Structures are given as structure tokens and as C-alpha cells.
Amino acid sequence: KLPAKVTIKEVGPRDGLQNEPNFIETKDKVDWINLLNQTGLSYIEVSSFVHPKWIPQLADSEQVLKSIRRKPGVTYAALVPNIRGLERALNCQVDEISVFMSASEGHNQKNINKTIDETFPVLKEVVDEAKKANLKVRGYVSTVIACPYDGPVEPEQVLKVVDRLAEMGVYEISLGDTIGVGVPTQVERLLETLLKHFPPRLFAMHFHDTRGTALANVLKSLEMGITAFDSSLGGLGGCPYAKGASGNVSTEDLNYLLTGMNIDTGLNPQALIEAAFFIEEKLGKKLPSKQMVIARNE
Ligand code: HMG
Numbered sequence: 001k002l003p004a005k006v007t008i009k010e011v012g013p014r015d016g017l018q019n020e021p022n023f024i025e026t027k028d029k030v031d032w033i034n035l036l037n038q039t040g041l042s043y044i045e046v047s048s049f050v051h052p053k054w055i056p057q058l059a060d061s062e063q064v065l066k067s068i069r070r071k072p073g074v075t076y077a078a079l080v081p082n083i084r085g086l087e088r089a090l091n092c093q094v095d096e097i098s099v100f101m102s103a104s105e106g107h108n109q110k111n112i113n114k115t116i117d118e119t120f121p122v123l124k125e126v127v128d129e130a131k132k133a134n135l136k137v138r139g140y141v142s143t144v145i146a147c148p149y150d151g152p153v154e155p156e157q158v159l160k161v162v163d164r165l166a167e168m169g170v171y172e173i174s175l176g177d178t179i180g181v182g183v184p185t186q187v188e189r190l191l192e193t194l195l196k197h198f199p200p201r202l203f204a205m206h207f208h209d210t211r212g213t214a215l216a217n218v219l220k221s222l223e224m225g226i227t228a229f230d231s232s233l234g235g236l237g238g239c240p241y242a243k244g245a246s247g248n249v250s251t252e253d254l255n256y257l258l259t260g261m262n263i264d265t266g267l268n269p270q271a272l273i274e275a276a277f278f279i280e281e282k283l284g285k286k287l288p289s290k291q292m293v294i295a296r297n298e
Pocket residue numbers: 015018048049050051052054055079081082084085086088100111112113140141142143175176177178206208238239240241
């Protein structure tokens with residue numbers, strides 16, 4: 001049985017843009033996020049407070065967060081890797097933060113410069129301090145199917161990291177198929193393992209669509225009770241520290257799938273397409289979403 005309602009979390013301004021080599025002007029980012037306010041989205045991951053040398057595209061996170069228009073009822077979130085990042089985030093009124101790490105050593109090391117064991121205390125400190133400041137905290141686990149450096153990742157390894165993040169008290173854990181290699185049978189095996197220990201509402205799924213399997217994986221996740229999904233308008237995205245990672249599943253294609261199955265998303269498809277074309281123009285290159293292909297041909 002499929003859920004009646006699903007929450008789509010827009011990660012385009014963060015995951016979507018972080019891999020783009022040409023700097024998008026701060027004003028364009030702000031205008032884009034303001035446009036997203038008109039789509040019905042209730043959650044927008046606006047930027048990240050990582051080291052600007054590691055992700056130059058998002059070095060303007062302070063200015064972006066301080067300049068956007070805030071619509072009541074919308075959560076404006078950002079990624080935070082450590083206490084330094086949290087201090088920066090608190091300084092510009094984020095509604096919520098996400099801490100992040102990987103299920104595999106190789107990607108964790110390349111992405112945040114630490115082993116998995118070294119990462120737990122860093123994240124715990126961030127979660128504790130964020131809670132003192134009344135911020136909700138979400139957790140990301142990357143490479144839940146496979147790692148670009150270490151190869152296949154076993155569900156038990158993901159469970160170990162999920163356990164630790166849940167213990168810290170994050171309200172939701174987003175499971176990332178960072179390099180978009182997963183197929184539904186693998187998603188099923190992963191979720192079967194995790195759902196033996198945790199309820200489906202603890203999880204969101206974060207599928208990159210590198211091999212065109214993201215929507216199939218979404219359907220499998222829905223069938224297993226998951227009701228939150230991350231996506232990027234236009235299918236933008238990718239992690240610069242995961243070789244071969246391409247865009248997230250596109251928000252408008254995900255919305256098409258869900259609404260076609262009578263699942264309520266609260267999103268306006270026309271407003272989504274307009275926002276996708278806005279950022280496509282700023283990027284100066286064609287975005288991969290199917291809904292955009294259809295709109296271009298109309
Ligand atoms: P490090 O070099 O090990 O950091 O980087 P450090 O703690 O040793 O500090 C070194 C210097 O950086 C210090 O400055 C710090 O103050 C400064 P110094 O004292 O030498 O002058 N520093 C900072 N400055 C600003 N903001 C900060 C910060 N932290 C330290 N937050 C670090 C470690 C984690 C910072 C670095 O590796 C990093 O920024 N990595 C981020 C990589 C990233 O953003 N990747 C993409 C996001 S994850 C993703 O895309 C996957 C996801 O989408 C899910 C999926 O698809 O699977 C979420």
C-alpha cells in the first residue's frame with residue numbers, strides 16, 4: 001500500500017549547485033530560492049557551512065541565508081560539518097541543520113577528512129550544541145549502496161552508522177545513494193535491514209540518478225513505507241568528492257510520479273518547471289529532467 005502523502009525536500013540550492021564549476025552569483029541564488037517559495041515546497045536546503053575551499057560554490061552561504069525571503073511554514077536548512085560550521089549557521093538564522101557522514105571509510109575520508117570513528121564525536125558535539133540552540137537536526141548517511149572508493153557497502157555497515165546517528169537524536173536520517181548505482185532489490189535489502197530496528201518515518205531517501213534508477217528506487221521505498229524524499233529541481237547535483245556522481249532525482253519528475261499515483265505532495269508542477277528553467281538559464285547549460293524536455297518541446 002502506498003502512502004497518501006509524501007514530503008519532498010528540495011536540495012537543489014545545496015546539492016544541486018555544490019558541484020557546479022562556474023560560480024553562480026549570490027543574487028541569482030537568492031532569487032532562485034525566493035522563486036522556490038512559490039512552488040509549495042515546505043523544505044529547502046539552502047546551502048552549507050562547510051569549508052569554503054572544499055566547496056567554493058557555496059562560500060556565500062552567509063549572504064544567501066541572510067538575503068532570502070522567508071515564507072512562513074517553510075524550513076530553510078543547511079549542511080553543517082562541525083562546530084565551526086554550526087557557529088556560522090547560527091549566525092544567520094537557519095531553521096534546521098543537517099550533519100553528514102558516509103557509511104564507507106573511503107568516501108568519508110575524501111569528503112570530510114576523517115575516519116568514520118573520528119567523525120562520530122564531531123557530529124555528536126554539533127547535535128548537542130544545535131539542540132541547545134533549539135535547532136532541529138537531520139542526519140545524512142552517504143554511500144548507502146556503494147562507495148566510489150571502496151565498492152559495495154553492506155546494509156549492516158549502514159545500520160552501524162544509522163544506529164549512532166539515531167542515538168545522537170537526529171529526527172530523520174537521509175540515506176544517500178551518492179553515486180546513483182542502486183537498483184530496487186538493493187534498496188529493498190537495505191531497508192529490510194534498517195526497518196527491523198527503526199520505523200520508516202526515521203528515514204528519507206536521497207537518490208542520485210546517475211544510471212536512471214532513482215524513480216524505480218523511489219517506488220520501492222514508498223512500498224516499504226518511506227514518506228520523505230530529497231530531490232533537486234531540473235535533476236541538478238552531485239558530490240565533488242564522489243567521482244562520477246551526477247544529479248539528484250529531479251523534483252519535477254519525482255512530483256509527476258507521486259501525483260500520478262494520487263500521492264499528495266503539495267507542489268505546483270507549473271511553478272516547479274518555471275523555477276527549474278530559471279536556474280537552467282543561470283547555469284547556461286541544459287538540465288536533465290524529463291519534465292523540462294517535455295516543456296521545451298511544447
Ligand atoms: P579539515 O581541513 O579536516 O578541517 O576539513 P579542520 O577541522 O582541520 O580545520 C582546518 C581549517 O579549516 C581551520 O582553519 C578551520 O577553522 C577551518 P585554520 O585554523 O587552519 O585557519 N574550518 C572551517 N572554516 C569554515 N567553515 C567550516 C570549517 N571547518 C573548519 N565549517 C571539513 C574538514 C569537514 C571542514 C572539510 O572536509 C569540509 O568542509 N568538507 C565538506 C565537503 C562537502 O561539503 N561535501 C559535499 C557535501 S556531502 C554530499 O554531497 C552528500 C549528500 O548529498 C548525500 C549523498 O548524496 O550521499 C549530503
